[in-house]
Amino acid sequence: MTSLSLWNATAATPARDPLRGEIEVDVAIVGAGITGLTAALLLQERGRSVAVLEKATVAGGESGNTTAHLTAAIDARYHYVRRKYSADDARLVAEASNASLEKIAELVQKHAISCRFRRVPGYLYTEHRKSVAELKSELVAAREAGLDVQWTAYVPLPFETRGAIVFANQAQFHPREYLNALADVVTRGGGRIYERTLVTGVKEGEVTTEEGRVNAGAIFMATDVPISGFTHVFTKVAAYRTYAMAFEVEGEHPDGLFWDTADPYHYTRWQETDEGTFLIVGGEDHRVGEVDDTDACFAKVLAYARDRFRVKKPRYQWSGQVIEPHGGLPLIGGSHDIFISTGYSGQGMTFGTLGAMLIADEITGVENRWKDVFSHTRAIPDMTAREFITENIKFPKHLAADRLTKHDVEGESPLDVRAGDAKILEVDGKKVAAYRDDSGTLYCVSPICTHLKCDVAWNGAERTWDCPCHGSRFAPDGAVLHGPAHTPLERIQLEDE
Numbered sequence: 001m002t003s004l005s006l007w008n009a010t011a012a013t014p015a016r017d018p019l020r021g022e023i024e025v026d027v028a029i030v031g032a033g034i035t036g037l038t039a040a041l042l043l044q045e046r047g048r049s050v051a052v053l054e055k056a057t058v059a060g061g062e063s064g065n066t067t068a069h070l071t072a073a074i075d076a077r078y079h080y081v082r083r084k085y086s087a088d089d090a091r092l093v094a095e096a097s098n099a100s101l102e103k104i105a106e107l108v109q110k111h112a113i114s115c116r117f118r119r120v121p122g123y124l125y126t127e128h129r130k131s132v133a134e135l136k137s138e139l140v141a142a143r144e145a146g147l148d149v150q151w152t153a154y155v156p157l158p159f160e161t162r163g164a165i166v167f168a169n170q171a172q173f174h175p176r177e178y179l180n181a182l183a184d185v186v187t188r189g190g191g192r193i194y195e196r197t198l199v200t201g202v203k204e205g206e207v208t209t210e211e212g213r214v215n216a217g218a219i220f221m222a223t224d225v226p227i228s229g230f231t232h233v234f235t236k237v238a239a240y241r242t243y244a245m246a247f248e249v250e251g252e253h254p255d256g257l258f259w260d261t262a263d264p265y266h267y268t269r270w271q272e273t274d275e276g277t278f279l280i281v282g283g284e285d286h287r288v289g290e291v292d293d294t295d296a297c298f299a300k301v302l303a304y305a306r307d308r309f310r311v312k313k314p315r316y317q318w319s320g321q322v323i324e325p326h327g328g329l330p331l332i333g334g335s336h337d338i339f340i341s342t343g344y345s346g347q348g349m350t351f352g353t354l355g356a357m358l359i360a361d362e363i364t365g366v367e368n369r370w371k372d373v374f375s376h377t378r379a380i381p382d383m384t385a386r387e388f389i390t391e392n393i394k395f396p397k398h399l400a401a402d403r404l405t406k407h408d409v410e411g412e413s414p415l416d417v418r419a420g421d422a423k424i425l426e427v428d429g430k431k432v433a434a435y436r437d438d439s440g441t442l443y444c445v446s447p448i449c450t451h452l453k454c455d456v457a458w459n460g461a462e463r464t465w466d467c468p469c470h471g472s473r474f475a476p477d478g479a480v481l482h483g484p485a486h487t488p489l490e491r492i493q494l495e496d497e
Helices: 006-010 034-045 078-084 087-110 129-144 175-188 231-235 295-309 348-364 382-392 394-404
Strands: 021-030 050-053 118-125 149-152 164-172 192-194 199-203 206-209 212-221 237-248 257-259 266-273 276-287 316-325 331-335 338-342 421-427 430-436 442-445 457-459 464-466 480-482
Touching: 006 175, 006 266, 006 316, 021 034, 034 050, 034 087, 034 175, 034 348, 050 175, 050 212, 078 087, 078 129, 087 129, 087 164, 087 175, 087 348, 118 129, 129 149, 129 164, 175 192, 212 348, 237 295, 276 295, 295 316, 331 348, 338 348, 421 457
Parallel strands: 021 050, 021 212, 050 192, 118 257, 212 338
Antiparallel strands: 118 164, 149 164, 199 206, 206 212, 237 276, 237 316, 257 266, 266 276, 331 338, 421 430, 430 442, 457 464
8 A cells, every 4th residue: 555644635734835035033943843843933923934844735744643642651660750751740741741732722722723622631551451450550650749540440452451541632634724824823923834845954043945945043844853963863863654544434432542451552433534534553663774574564453453453444544753862751952042942752643733832932041941861961860771772772883784794785786676676786896775656667876874873674565765874764766754863865876777
């Protein structure tokens, strides 16, 4: 199947022009996903002029590849935050998570946004008796953090479970409909949004693009990861791919967001659209560039869905990028009037909104009680040192292997690359990343990522070159699809013998 999210298939986005020339605003925002557009609106409400620069389209990045669970439940778990930070920090995380969810609800009501926003319960459940004790520990920690939670032995799913924590008053919506509306509100208020505008440089007071420049008093990189500076952040995060499928359903279905305790875990919900109601099932996360057969990940999601929900063929399938932070919490803040927000784990919609709220306060000089616990410069908890070392050893490991060995060379000639396939070739002593599309056209690029020089790996499900070190992703012709890289892979001319 072609990779296409349910959101992108069921909500069109009006085209906006790219930036050409030079402009000046109070705040330049890089990225037109939920973080960037929410920040633009909040800053505009406080009298700041804004320009939003987006390399693709509104909601065309990770905000369009989410499964859109709006929840105060966190992947890191509250018992983890309480143990490795403090009970006070756990309360701050719960308070901030609830506030971000309520901010979405407030914006929907205030601007009469039609995005199928609906309150539903959230269920963190297990199918295994051995996981019940850990769930009970999370129940206590979440309750002590101030959340409205309770235990239930009954989970409204069509298969047996061992019980669940119920998070009351969570929510769901159609993210692209929501973000289209936010973009309209921003532009009606005088904000400028530029699509198909690749940012090529960021420095204090200035953002450069392929065809223009923005002079700004403050800059917010509202991207999945920073595209410039903040090198220390890359030692605190790791990029993962996650997979989702949408199945047409008829008749009644339970209200709720559902997350299991498997490893890798699965997440489920239902969504109404103009094309009907769909069951969304996701999971099978893995670190970027470290799974050779990415089509197998979709196959595992399909097997899970068929086993538990008796679904037929999926209507849509897609994958997204998840940035996992060491220490379990997002990294938000800034330096010298340049700001970032990253590391949302599986809570991109709520933590993305939170990032916008925090940075809007930073830029406008409003003190925020949640700032320190989410700071990008906070210390990683001592007990995560082993996790920290395990993740970050992969960067020098990949870098050394790529430069010094031939472990991934699969051919010596373009003739070795069949239609619809990709290989790493060695031609005249130089590595070449080669892909031949279904029509037979050959694309050859350097396999060396332009971010920090690791070698990329082929992602067959998405037909992209992915970097296992820091998560950059590139099209077959080398174009940047996902940062932190902002320079394309070098194109290489080979004779297609």
